[in-house]
Amino acid sequence: MQNDRTPAGHAMRRVILFLERIAGALLGLVTILIVASAIGRYGFARPLPDAFDVSRLLLGVAIGWGLASLGFHGTHIKVDLLAHGVGLRMRRWMNAFAWVVLAAFTGLMCWKIWGRVNSAMSGGDATMDLRLPHWPFFLAIWIGLMAALFTTLVRLWLIARHGTDLGEFDGIDEELLEDQKL
Amino acid sequence: QEVTLRLSHWIPPTISPATKGVDPWAASVMEASEGRIEIQIFPAQQLGRAPDHYDMAKDGIVDLSWVNPGYTAGRFPIYAATELPFMVEDSIEGAKAIHEWYMEYGAEQEMSDVKVCFIHPHAPGALHTQETVTGPDGVSGKNVRPAHATMARFVSLLGGGPVQVPAPEVREALSKGTAEAVTFPWGSMYDFNLTEEVPVHLDMPFYISAQVMVMNKASYDGLSDENKAVIDDHCTPEWSGRVAAGWHEDDMAAKDKLLADDSQTFNTPSEDEVAAWREAAAPLTEEWKEAVSAKGGDADAILDAYKAKLEEYGAAY
Amino acid sequence: MSNELIAGGGFVLLFALMAVRVPIGIAMGIVGVGGFAAVVGWTPAFNLLAQSPISTITDFNLTLIPFFVLMGVLATNSGMSSELFRAGRAWLGGFRGGLGLASVGACGGFAAICGSSVATAATMTKIAYPEMRQAGYSDKAATGIIAAGGTLGILIPPSVVLAIYGFITETDIGQLFIAGIVPGILAVLMYMLTVRFWYGRTLPAAEPFRLREAFAALRGVWAVGLLFVAVILSIYFGIVTATEAAAAGALLTAIIGLARRRLTLVTLLDSLVEALRTSVAIYVVLIGATLFGYFLAITQVPQDLTQFLTELGAGRYGTLALILLLFLIMGCFLDAMAMIILMVPIVFPVITQLGFDPIWFGIVVVMTVELGLITPPVGMNVYVINSIASRVSLPTIFRGVLPFVTVDILRLILLIVFPALVLFLPESMN
Ligand code: NA
Numbered sequence A: 001m002q003n004d005r006t007p008a009g010h011a012m013r014r015v016i017l018f019l020e021r022i023a024g025a026l027l028g029l030v031t032i033l034i035v036a037s038a039i040g041r042y043g044f045a046r047p048l049p050d051a052f053d054v055s056r057l058l059l060g061v062a063i064g065w066g067l068a069s070l071g072f073h074g075t076h077i078k079v080d081l082l083a084h085g086v087g088l089r090m091r092r093w094m095n096a097f098a099w100v101v102l103a104a105f106t107g108l109m110c111w112k113i114w115g116r117v118n119s120a121m122s123g124g125d126a127t128m129d130l131r132l133p134h135w136p137f138f139l140a141i142w143i144g145l146m147a148a149l150f151t152t153l154v155r156l157w158l159i160a161r162h163g164t165d166l167g168e169f170d171g172i173d174e175e176l177l178e179d180q181k182l
Numbered sequence B: 001q002e003v004t005l006r007l008s009h010w011i012p013p014t015i016s017p018a019t020k021g022v023d024p025w026a027a028s029v030m031e032a033s034e035g036r037i038e039i040q041i042f043p044a045q046q047l048g049r050a051p052d053h054y055d056m057a058k059d060g061i062v063d064l065s066w067v068n069p070g071y072t073a074g075r076f077p078i079y080a081a082t083e084l085p086f087m088v089e090d091s092i093e094g095a096k097a098i099h100e101w102y103m104e105y106g107a108e109q110e111m112s113d114v115k116v117c118f119i120h121p122h123a124p125g126a127l128h129t130q131e132t133v134t135g136p137d138g139v140s141g142k143n144v145r146p147a148h149a150t151m152a153r154f155v156s157l158l159g160g161g162p163v164q165v166p167a168p169e170v171r172e173a174l175s176k177g178t179a180e181a182v183t184f185p186w187g188s189m190y191d192f193n194l195t196e197e198v199p200v201h202l203d204m205p206f207y208i209s210a211q212v213m214v215m216n217k218a219s220y221d222g223l224s225d226e227n228k229a230v231i232d233d234h235c236t237p238e239w240s241g242r243v244a245a246g247w248h249e250d251d252m253a254a255k256d257k258l259l260a261d262d263s264q265t266f267n268t269p270s271e272d273e274v275a276a277w278r279e280a281a282a283p284l285t286e287e288w289k290e291a292v293s294a295k296g297g298d299a300d301a302i303l304d305a306y307k308a309k310l311e312e313y314g315a316a317y
Numbered sequence C: 001m002s003n004e005l006i007a008g009g010g011f012v013l014l015f016a017l018m019a020v021r022v023p024i025g026i027a028m029g030i031v032g033v034g035g036f037a038a039v040v041g042w043t044p045a046f047n048l049l050a051q052s053p054i055s056t057i058t059d060f061n062l063t064l065i066p067f068f069v070l071m072g073v074l075a076t077n078s079g080m081s082s083e084l085f086r087a088g089r090a091w092l093g094g095f096r097g098g099l100g101l102a103s104v105g106a107c108g109g110f111a112a113i114c115g116s117s118v119a120t121a122a123t124m125t126k127i128a129y130p131e132m133r134q135a136g137y138s139d140k141a142a143t144g145i146i147a148a149g150g151t152l153g154i155l156i157p158p159s160v161v162l163a164i165y166g167f168i169t170e171t172d173i174g175q176l177f178i179a180g181i182v183p184g185i186l187a188v189l190m191y192m193l194t195v196r197f198w199y200g201r202t203l204p205a206a207e208p209f210r211l212r213e214a215f216a217a218l219r220g221v222w223a224v225g226l227l228f229v230a231v232i233l234s235i236y237f238g239i240v241t242a243t244e245a246a247a248a249g250a251l252l253t254a255i256i257g258l259a260r261r262r263l264t265l266v267t268l269l270d271s272l273v274e275a276l277r278t279s280v281a282i283y284v285v286l287i288g289a290t291l292f293g294y295f296l297a298i299t300q301v302p303q304d305l306t307q308f309l310t311e312l313g314a315g316r317y318g319t320l321a322l323i324l325l326l327f328l329i330m331g332c333f334l335d336a337m338a339m340i341i342l343m344v345p346i347v348f349p350v351i352t353q354l355g356f357d358p359i360w361f362g363i364v365v366v367m368t369v370e371l372g373l374i375t376p377p378v379g380m381n382v383y384v385i386n387s388i389a390s391r392v393s394l395p396t397i398f399r400g401v402l403p404f405v406t407v408d409i410l411r412l413i414l415l416i417v418f419p420a421l422v423l424f425l426p427e428s429m430n
């Protein structure tokens, strides 16, 4: 994203990449977990205990953390048609408004999910097999949401202060592809 | 009409717990209120996922909610006594017994933020397999789709592998060998088309799974006195028995149909085998006691009361 | 205020928010919560946020989405997409318009290991567009071919959109994937015929065919073939569930990439991050759509609409045509996945009530929303190509893809008339 040349934007990108790598590693871990459980079930009639619950909860944590990246980079799935059709000044207003709405929604989720973490903690929700408590996973998701709220507000500030644009969703990382030419 | 109550459940609107349990109950409430209460039914997870149904009533997302406490392991440790295997033989009388027992020993401890209305079990379910299983050692090395959290633990204890798939996907899991056995009520054999996949049945009251209808506290408190009376009249052990009867009837009809079908095999365990099953399940009771004690409950007293109620109603196995 | 009015107002507000760049999922979420509040009250509406988002992101049945996304990213980053194009070129380059045919073939091949259309279009633009341009293809033809070929990503299994359709309608995702195979092959063939006979005369002449080179190129694509066969056969024969097949496919792709030294641990981690970003964007739409769905359900408008449509008297096929027309129109403006998530829960009861097969409808509806990816004014594939090949204008690409839109509609009609084309494979599974 060529629009992050401000020092704040630069520092933020590095922090977020670090978080994303942790979340990405979690995704890798879940992949291995599900394959291992399938092998265990098919080959030895013993699936890994709690592979079902633990993999879905871990993936939830990874997704929660990934929200921080979207809030900052602006790579949410959105309709850019009108934004590309209007002038820069108008687009800046549009971006700011969109990110105010995003921040408000993220804030609401932070508030309500904090309650969910608490009720899971006192209610004793646990996994089916090993009875691992749910709340540490929910807490990790909540921390990811808080990070997302923070990064969304930083992006909002960058829009307001420096007029930076939002990234577009396409799911392909240019830099990564550069050194992959055969 | 004075008030609209929204009721949510998570099963298809066409199967018997809905048509012979929830729907007639709601109709009776509306009729008894002489049109003052309207109940809107939202089936099939239209307003929330099945495991979220308790919180949906608690949080006021709906007024009434049909909950399977077995979907949220650890949340309702006392109620989990109903999930212990080989306890209940008669689900209609059992529903009344559980209702009375739970109102006295559990509802205030773990469902205090809703009004418990009725208990809705199916007729005791069985173990359905591809090959003959009569004793607990038969489960070892088998992948079994369990009915709820306690059954999942049981399968693990017996040396089998619990396979978690949603009910509508059980047939596929069986036909593909992902699972080789399933604990299910009799009616599910036809509801989910499983007669070819698991034609061998262990004919003993293996377990029950008991849903609970709960009501949002504020929705109840906001009713006029005469409307409250209507709801109170419909939240009784007798109503628990009545809603259970419809489901029981269909489960038993399905069992009779299976018995009449030559392609289906029924095995009855010997007395020794029944004893072996009970012994194999003993650690589940210990685990249940630990879980209840951990939350400050007097586990022995609660369990004794549960057994006594089942005896009193002649519902114990 | 009546529920109908609230629901209608909700849709208007939804489209207004989306138009000013509010993320689609967030717009659905905000309107969903607000609309629920209008019917039931603010406290319960806010309480939806305590349950629903967590339930969505921790739903086991959705975990196959990130796995299939990951598989596609890993395949791209380990060079499999370039190999596909090279193989296509070596075999089809001998025909007039051979590079175009090769691009379609490579898109189809890549679609067989990648679950997303946008990713397929983006990947192929990077690989095939420079080659076609160098060979003298017009921008219009080159980008049009890729934009159309890219749509195969969600039709040929694995497919994220089909998985979401299966999740929403509780139809078997494995069967849906298998059902996508024949229509996918049909699409490849029809696209190739379009390249050959619509664009044929304008395209540069053939390259010489060299048998030795053709076989050498095949050696490169074994990995793609292996992956597709492993994933699809294990689903077809039911050795594993679709989720397990997805995880195993992603893992296998990583192992092959590492073994061939096309991936390093660093690029592997980067691929995981990339897959995560894409997946999170999809999950945001799912979170919002779930909330919006609860709002619509509580208004009971979908039920009324179902009743209205079934009592309309337009007949089975008339009603189906109405529904597909609605999808086509909305597809001009809306993202394919968002449309499935938004509209399928509303029309699905009508479809089943009319006696149409849910698996068949899944394929038909995915083909319909596929069209939305390449029709103006909002066509995600065209946008993505434009963002990579930025010297080609949007109108040029839209004009280039027009012939393919026409054959897509033909193909759609074909599958409506002959549903067996879709259904015979999945029905042979049991
Ligand atoms: Na695909």
Ligand code: NA
Pocket: C331, C332, C333, C334, C371, C372, C373, C374, C375, C376, C377, C378, C379, C380
């Ligand atoms: Na479009």
